[in-house]
Amino acid sequence: MAKANPESLVKVLARLSSRELVNCFQCIKCTSGCTALKLLELKPHEIMKLVNLGFVDELAASDIIWTCVTCLKCVQRCPQKASPYHVIMALRNLAVEREAKVPEGYLKAVSQILETGLAEGAQKVVTKKMETFDRKSLKLPKVTPPREGFQPLLVKIMEEKSY
Amino acid sequence: MKTAVFWGCRILTSQYAYEMSVREAFPRLNIELVDLRETNCCGDPVKSVNDLAANYLAARVLALANVAGLENLLIPCNRCHFVITEAKNIVEKNGRLGQKIAGLLMEEGLECNPNIKVWHVIDFLHDLVGLDNIKKFLQKPLKGLKLATHVGCQIIRYSDLGRVDYAENPLKLDELVNALGAETVDYAEKLDCCGANLMHSHSDSAFSLAGTKINALQNLGVDGLVVSCPDCGLMFDFKQKEAETRVGAKLNLPVVYYSQLLGLALDVEQEKLGLHLNQSPVDQLLPKVSP
Numbered sequence: 034m035a036k037a038n039p040e041s042l043v044k045v046l047a048r049l050s051s052r053e054l055v056n057c058f059q060c061i062k063c064t065s066g067c068t069a070l071k072l073l074e075l076k077p078h079e080i081m082k083l084v085n086l087g088f089v090d091e092l093a094a095s096d097i098i099w100t101c102v103t104c105l106k107c108v109q110r111c112p113q114k115a116s117p118y119h120v121i122m123a124l125r126n127l128a129v130e131r132e133a134k135v136p137e138g139y140l141k142a143v144s145q146i147l148e149t150g151l152a153e154g155a156q157k158v159v160t161k162k163m164e165t166f167d168r169k170s171l172k173l174p175k176v177t178p179p180r181e182g183f184q185p186l187l188v189k190i191m192e193e194k195s196y
Numbered sequence: 197m198k199t200a201v202f203w204g205c206r207i208l209t210s211q212y213a214y215e216m217s218v219r220e221a222f223p224r225l226n227i228e229l230v231d232l233r234e235t236n237c238c239g240d241p242v243k244s245v246n247d248l249a250a251n252y253l254a255a256r257v258l259a260l261a262n263v264a265g266l267e268n269l270l271i272p273c274n275r276c277h278f279v280i281t282e283a284k285n286i287v288e289k290n291g292r293l294g295q296k297i298a299g300l301l302m303e304e305g306l307e308c309n310p311n312i313k314v315w316h317v318i319d320f321l322h323d324l325v326g327l328d329n330i331k332k333f334l335q336k337p338l339k340g341l342k343l344a345t346h347v348g349c350q351i352i353r354y355s356d357l358g359r360v361d362y363a364e365n366p367l368k369l370d371e372l373v374n375a376l377g378a379e380t381v382d383y384a385e386k387l388d389c390c391g392a393n394l395m396h397s398h399s400d401s402a403f404s405l406a407g408t409k410i411n412a413l414q415n416l417g418v419d420g421l422v423v424s425c426p427d428c429g430l431m432f433d434f435k436q437k438e439a440e441t442r443v444g445a446k447l448n449l450p451v452v453y454y455s456q457l458l459g460l461a462l463d464v465e466q467e468k469l470g471l472h473l474n475q476s477p478v479d480q481l482l483p484k485v486s487p
Contacts, residue, residue: 048247068389072401099244099397102405104389105278105353109363114356125244135245138396142241146253151205152237158212160472166212171470173215176208179234182304183256190249190300 037087041127045089048123049116056113057081063107063117073100077107077117084120093127099136147187150179197324198228199268199315200261204276204426205237210434211426213470217455218272218317220464225325225333229270232260238276239283241396248296254283255297258314259306268324272317272455274425275393278350281314281357316351317424317455319360322368327375335463337377338485343457344381344418345369346409346432348425349389372454373422376461380422385412392427400442406431407439410449420450420481422457429453433476450474450481460485 061078069075075097083092092098098121107117129135142152155176157167168176207215222229239253257280261269271277287294287308301307321330347369351360361368364387370380391405410432413421423429431439433451440447452474459469471478 068391068405069394069401072404073398100394100401102349102389102391103393104349106349106387108354116354122243122247126247129245136397139241139244142237142396143245146237146242150234150236151209152241153205153209155208156210158210158473161475162472164472166473168208168212171212171216171473173212173219174231177233177235179236180304183236186300186303187249187253190252191246193248 035088035091038090039087041089041093042084042087044127045084045120045123048126049119057085057111057115058113060112062110062112066106066110068102068104068106069100073097075100077121080120080124081115081117084124089124089127092124093131094133096134098124098128143191147184150183151176197226197268198230198266199270199320200232200264200266201229201270201272202232202235202238202257202261202276202280204271204273206426206430207273211429213456213473214272214426214429214453216468216470216473217453217459217464220468221455221459221462224462224464225321225330227325230264230266232257232264232269235260238271238273238279240275240279243279244396248293250279251283251286251293252297252300254280255287255301255308256304256306258284258287258308258312259301261312262307262309267311268313268315268320270315270317270320272424272426274316274348274350275427277314277316277360278357281359284308284310284314285357316360318347318351318368318372321458322372327371330372330375330458334376334461336461336485338457338461339377341378341481341484342381342417342419343373343378343422344383344386344413344416344420345373345422346386346390346428348423348428351425369422369424369454373457376457378457381416381418383413383416385409390423390425390428390431392431402431403435403439403442406435407443407445407447410436410439410447410451411443411445414445414447414449418449419484420452420478422452422454424454433474436476448477448480450478451476452478452481 239250
């Protein structure tokens with residue numbers, strides 16, 4: 034059976050800075066407006082309750098935290114400023130720290146940022162008339178990558194355990 | 197008027213039509229765009245991985261705007277606009293995380309300037325340039341068009357942060373479209389999300405969200421959909437055909453960026469606005485614009 038883990042809860046709370054998780058009174062406004070409810074059965078109010086009860090380890094290992102679309106409707110509508118979005122992001126961070134199963138797309142984006150500064154590589158666009166264009170042929174200015182000091186500094190920050 | 201621009205990743209790497217049309221349309225309204233140089237990702241995908249690194253990346257963009265020495269920073273991407281605004285708040289609150297980030301920026305000799313104002317295309321044009329002012333520049337008003345608008349999520353939520361428009365009833369984009377002479381419709385699905393942020397983890401669901409909204413709009417009989425975010429453009433325009441297979445309906449809705457529409461009303465050539473790059477059937481819309 035799942036066990037509450039107060040130590041993991043502390044890790045989540047530390048990431049929420051001024052947001053007050055404990056204020057959630059289960060009004061379910063977040064879930065009733067959640068973009069990911071219909072398709073992926075994300076129920077933000079349940080996440081809030083589970084975190085409040087300390088079932089953080091289960092959530093950090095679950096796929097459900099990766100179904101949030103980040104539309105921010107729950108933050109907007111929460112009458113208690115409890116913000117399920119920020120809680121979900123804190124759980125995702127914890128999942129990464131614990132090397133749980135993280136969708137590959139996020140890790141790819143990070144390694145791309147380390148490599149080029151941008152989260153995506155430049156793409157060629159094929160038009161409906163099957164012509165191919167890129168920045169150069171569209172006469173768009175060249176993208177200047179960040180200075181050399183950027184990459185080692187970012188690596189250092191990513192490795193830091195500041196929480 | 198001079199403004200710094202931070203384009204983010206998606207515009208610079210695939211949504212070229214958005215970039216081209218902003219670069220063409222804005223100078224015609226006497227706005228000079230100055231690209232931020234040597235920038236980085238705003239930190240959006242990193243928010244899910246490492247909050248400190250994400251906020252550092254966002255704050256670094258703000259600090260680079262400070263280097264450029266301009267007080268206005270235009271951010272045409274909704275996600276970048278949100279992530280950078282949230283980091284701006286953190287740095288300005290000067291709490292533990294804010295101080296930490298300021299210290300990290302100092303390692304490169306960078307510093308944020310609280311006086312820099314962050315704008316999106318929508319509030320830049322609506323609040324700073326002004327609707328009446330835009331109307332003075334129009335060469336070819338877009339009479340007879342009936343359009344729907346999609347402002348996206350992250351520039352209108354959450355209000356505590358200070359956003360571009362009202363969270364539950366955003367009207368600025370509609371007013372901007374109306375200023376060009378076109379009609380806009382109100383519709384039940386207006387605040388529904390495009391789904392782009394699920395592309396990292398659940399792309400099927402992302403396509404379902406985009407396709408469902410387009411299908412609803414088609415049933416409404418509009419001439420097209422106006423977007424103002426590279427993610428929304430990607431989902432509704434670039435991925436419309438892929439969304440079609442998810443919703444089991446034929447999708448054929450022209451989708452354009454507001455800046456492309458503005459460019460048309462300013463009589464800019466279609467090719468310069470990147471209209472040949474749109475993957476949705478914009479050719480259904482264009483004859484109605486310039487008969």
